[in-house]
Amino acid sequence: MWDYSEKVQEHFFNPRNAGAVDKANAVGDVGSLSCGDALRLTLKVDPDSEVILDAGFQTFGCGSAIASSSALTEIIKGMKIDDALGVSNQDIADFLDGLPPEKMHCSVMGREALQAAVANYRGEEWKDDHEEGALVCKCFAIDEVMIEDTVRANGLRTVEEVTNYTKAGGGCSACHEGIEEILTRVLAESGERFDPNAVAGEIKKPKSGLTNLQRMKRIEELLEEIRPNLQRDHGDVELVEVDGKYIYVKMIGACAGCQMAATTLGGIQQHLAEGLGEFIQVLPAEELARRAAMGG
Amino acid sequence: MTDGIYLDNNATTMVAPEVVAEMLPFFSEQFGNPSSLHQFGDKVGRAVKRARRQVQSLLGAEHDSEIIFTSCGTESDSTAILSALRAQPDRKEIITTLVEHPAVLTLCEQLEKEGYTVHYLEVDKKGRLDIPAYYKLLSDNVAIVSVMWANNESGTLFPVEEMAEMARSAGVMFHTDAVQAVGKLPIDLKSTAIDMLSLSGHKLHAPKGIGVLYLRRGVRFRPLLRGGHQERGRRAGTENAASIVALGKACEMAREAMDYEKTFVKAMRDRLEQGILAQVGHCFVTGDANNRLPNTCNIAFEYIEGEAILLLLNKMGIAASSGSACTSGSLEPSHVMRAMDIPFTAAHGSVRFSLSRYNTMEEVERVIEAVPPIVEQLRKLSPYWSGDGPVEEPEKAFAPSYA
Structure with a gap:
C-alpha cells in the first residue's frame, strides 16, 4: 500500500468541503478519466472583493486525489483569487506533509482545477497544456x-x-x-541509432560565443527569469560560482532542504542550458566546497 | 490468524498451519543437501521425492519426473516460453491473450522488441476468447501458445484443454499459466494435450518462493538456468527443500479440499456477490459469471474509484484488491478491465474479492454489511453522482478537460 502521511489519511477519511457549493459563481472541471482522476471545483467568489467565500470539491479518484482536493479547498478559502492562483502543487503537497511521487499528479490536478475555476469566473477559456505520461x-x-x-x-x-x-x-x-x-x-x-557508448556532453550545438563576462551576466539574467517561480514557493536561488560548464548555486528559503531541491536544480539547469545554448551542469554550492576540499 | 477479514487470496494466501509444521524441520535438523550421498542429504532427498509425488497427484501428471521445482510462477512462465523459442529457432511467433498476467505479457513485450511476433487474442465484454480466431493463427511459424487457465482479476476460465488439443493437432507447443487454477479446480494433465503448466505455491497455502513447471515427457526443452544437475539438469540451483516439502503438503491438502472449494467456498462467494448486488445500485460483476473460479468475485462499482474503496475497506479490517490505476501507480486501469471494454468510470471502481477455505460465512456477512455505506460515502464525493443516482448523462454532464 502507499506510504501516505497521516495528514493525507486524515483528509481522505474526513474530507473538508466535499460537495458542490451552493450558488457557486466559478466552476472548474479537470482531470483525466483514463488515469482515474477527475475533479470539479466550485467556488463562491465575492464580486467586489474577489475573496473566495466558499469552496467545494467533487472528486472521482483515489485516496490522495480526495485528500489533495480537500487540502486545496482549505488553503484557498478566504483568499483573494489572485493570491489563490499563486498556490502551487508543492503548497498542496506540503499542506498534506508530502505525497508519494506517483501521486504528485493528484496535487497538479487541484491546482489546474483552481485555474480552470478562476478562468470560468472571469469568463475566460482555460486551456491546459499539460500532458502526462507514464x-x-x-x-x-x-x-x-x-x-x-x-x-x-x-x-x-x-x-x-x-x-x-x-x-x-x-x-x-x-x-x-x-x-x-x-x-x-x-x-x-530522425533516423539515428541510440549508442550506449556515446559520451555525454557532446551536444552538436553552437557554443554561445560570449565573453566570460557576457556569459556570467547572461546566467544572472536567466536566473532572474525563474526567480519568481521559486519565490512563489517561498524559496530563492543565489549564484555562487561559474567554472566552465559547472555552475554552482545556493538554494535559499523553502528551497533549501526541500525534498524536491534536486528536481528544482534540474529545472534551473534546463533553463540555463536552453538560454545559453550550451551544455552546462548546475550543482549545489556544497558541491563546490566538496570539490575544493578534494583539491580539484 | 490476525484480526481482519482477508478476501485477497488471489494475491496470496496464508500458509496453512499444517504446511508450516511440515516444513519447519527442514530448516534445522533436516538441513542436508538432497544431492549429498550421506544420511543428512539422503533424508532430505527422500522428502523432496515425496513432495514431487504429491504435486504430481494434484496435477494428474503421468510421471513424477514431469514436475520441475522452480522459484515462482513467473520463473515457470519465463522458462516455458523461452525454452520453446530456443528449442525451435525457426519459429518466430507466439500466441497469447491480452489478459495474461504481467509474468507473460511483459516477457512477450520484450520478445517483440527482440524481433518475435506476438499475437494477442482479444476477449469479449465477458472476458471470453474467440476460439475460431485462435485456430486460424496456429501455424508452423508459432513456437508456443501461452494462455492462462483462470484469470487472476475476474476469475474467468479459458478452455485451455480444448485449445491445447487444437495446438497439438497443428503441431504447436501449448503452455498454460495455471497459478490461479491449481488447487481450486480439478486438473488431470495426463488426459490433456497441455505440454507445460506453471503453478505457484503461495496461491495455494504454501509459502512464497516456490513454484513448479510441469513439463510433459518428450516435449523439447531448453533450461533457463544451467549449472548443477538438480531437477535432472532442467533447473539448476540447490533445491529449496523446506519450501518443496511445504508445497507437497499444500498440494495434498488442496486435493482433499477440492470438493469444499467447489461447494462451500463457492457458496460463500455467491452469497457475498448476491448480498452486495442486492443492496448497491449501479454495480455489476465483471467477467464470465457462469464460467469462473469458485472463489473469485469481481464487482465494478460505477462512478467511484477503487483505491478509495480499498482504503475505506481496509479501515474496517477488510482486505480486497482493485483494478484501478491508482492502486498500481500506473496511469491506466487494469489491462484486463480495458480488454473487456469496461467503461473507465466502472473499470476504476472494480474491486476483486477472492476467498479461500479459511474464510467463514460470518465474515462474508460482515463484508456485505460494510460495503454499501462505503460506496455511498464515496459517491457523495463523486462529480458523476447526485442524490440517489448518477447525474443525467454522466459522461456529458461532467466532461473534464484534458481527458
Whole structure:
C-alpha cells in the first residue's frame, strides 16, 4: 500500500468541503478519466472583493486525489483569487506533509482545477497544456512525456544527459533501461541509432560565443527569469560560482532542504542550458566546497 | 490468524498451519543437501521425492519426473516460453491473450522488441476468447501458445484443454499459466494435450518462493538456468527443500479440499456477490459469471474509484484488491478491465474479492454489511453522482478537460 502521511489519511477519511457549493459563481472541471482522476471545483467568489467565500470539491479518484482536493479547498478559502492562483502543487503537497511521487499528479490536478475555476469566473477559456505520461523515474517523479520532450528539444543522446537535463535516472538508476528505450525511440525519429557508448556532453550545438563576462551576466539574467517561480514557493536561488560548464548555486528559503531541491536544480539547469545554448551542469554550492576540499 | 477479514487470496494466501509444521524441520535438523550421498542429504532427498509425488497427484501428471521445482510462477512462465523459442529457432511467433498476467505479457513485450511476433487474442465484454480466431493463427511459424487457465482479476476460465488439443493437432507447443487454477479446480494433465503448466505455491497455502513447471515427457526443452544437475539438469540451483516439502503438503491438502472449494467456498462467494448486488445500485460483476473460479468475485462499482474503496475497506479490517490505476501507480486501469471494454468510470471502481477455505460465512456477512455505506460515502464525493443516482448523462454532464 502507499506510504501516505497521516495528514493525507486524515483528509481522505474526513474530507473538508466535499460537495458542490451552493450558488457557486466559478466552476472548474479537470482531470483525466483514463488515469482515474477527475475533479470539479466550485467556488463562491465575492464580486467586489474577489475573496473566495466558499469552496467545494467533487472528486472521482483515489485516496490522495480526495485528500489533495480537500487540502486545496482549505488553503484557498478566504483568499483573494489572485493570491489563490499563486498556490502551487508543492503548497498542496506540503499542506498534506508530502505525497508519494506517483501521486504528485493528484496535487497538479487541484491546482489546474483552481485555474480552470478562476478562468470560468472571469469568463475566460482555460486551456491546459499539460500532458502526462507514464512515470519513468520514481525517485524524482519524472514522466515519459517530460523526458521525450527534453530529449527532442535538446538533442540528447545518452542516459547521463537525460539525467543532467531532467534529473530522471539520477537516483536508484533502476529506470535506465526505460530511459534507453525512450532515447532509442526518439533518436529513431530522425533516423539515428541510440549508442550506449556515446559520451555525454557532446551536444552538436553552437557554443554561445560570449565573453566570460557576457556569459556570467547572461546566467544572472536567466536566473532572474525563474526567480519568481521559486519565490512563489517561498524559496530563492543565489549564484555562487561559474567554472566552465559547472555552475554552482545556493538554494535559499523553502528551497533549501526541500525534498524536491534536486528536481528544482534540474529545472534551473534546463533553463540555463536552453538560454545559453550550451551544455552546462548546475550543482549545489556544497558541491563546490566538496570539490575544493578534494583539491580539484 | 490476525484480526481482519482477508478476501485477497488471489494475491496470496496464508500458509496453512499444517504446511508450516511440515516444513519447519527442514530448516534445522533436516538441513542436508538432497544431492549429498550421506544420511543428512539422503533424508532430505527422500522428502523432496515425496513432495514431487504429491504435486504430481494434484496435477494428474503421468510421471513424477514431469514436475520441475522452480522459484515462482513467473520463473515457470519465463522458462516455458523461452525454452520453446530456443528449442525451435525457426519459429518466430507466439500466441497469447491480452489478459495474461504481467509474468507473460511483459516477457512477450520484450520478445517483440527482440524481433518475435506476438499475437494477442482479444476477449469479449465477458472476458471470453474467440476460439475460431485462435485456430486460424496456429501455424508452423508459432513456437508456443501461452494462455492462462483462470484469470487472476475476474476469475474467468479459458478452455485451455480444448485449445491445447487444437495446438497439438497443428503441431504447436501449448503452455498454460495455471497459478490461479491449481488447487481450486480439478486438473488431470495426463488426459490433456497441455505440454507445460506453471503453478505457484503461495496461491495455494504454501509459502512464497516456490513454484513448479510441469513439463510433459518428450516435449523439447531448453533450461533457463544451467549449472548443477538438480531437477535432472532442467533447473539448476540447490533445491529449496523446506519450501518443496511445504508445497507437497499444500498440494495434498488442496486435493482433499477440492470438493469444499467447489461447494462451500463457492457458496460463500455467491452469497457475498448476491448480498452486495442486492443492496448497491449501479454495480455489476465483471467477467464470465457462469464460467469462473469458485472463489473469485469481481464487482465494478460505477462512478467511484477503487483505491478509495480499498482504503475505506481496509479501515474496517477488510482486505480486497482493485483494478484501478491508482492502486498500481500506473496511469491506466487494469489491462484486463480495458480488454473487456469496461467503461473507465466502472473499470476504476472494480474491486476483486477472492476467498479461500479459511474464510467463514460470518465474515462474508460482515463484508456485505460494510460495503454499501462505503460506496455511498464515496459517491457523495463523486462529480458523476447526485442524490440517489448518477447525474443525467454522466459522461456529458461532467466532461473534464484534458481527458
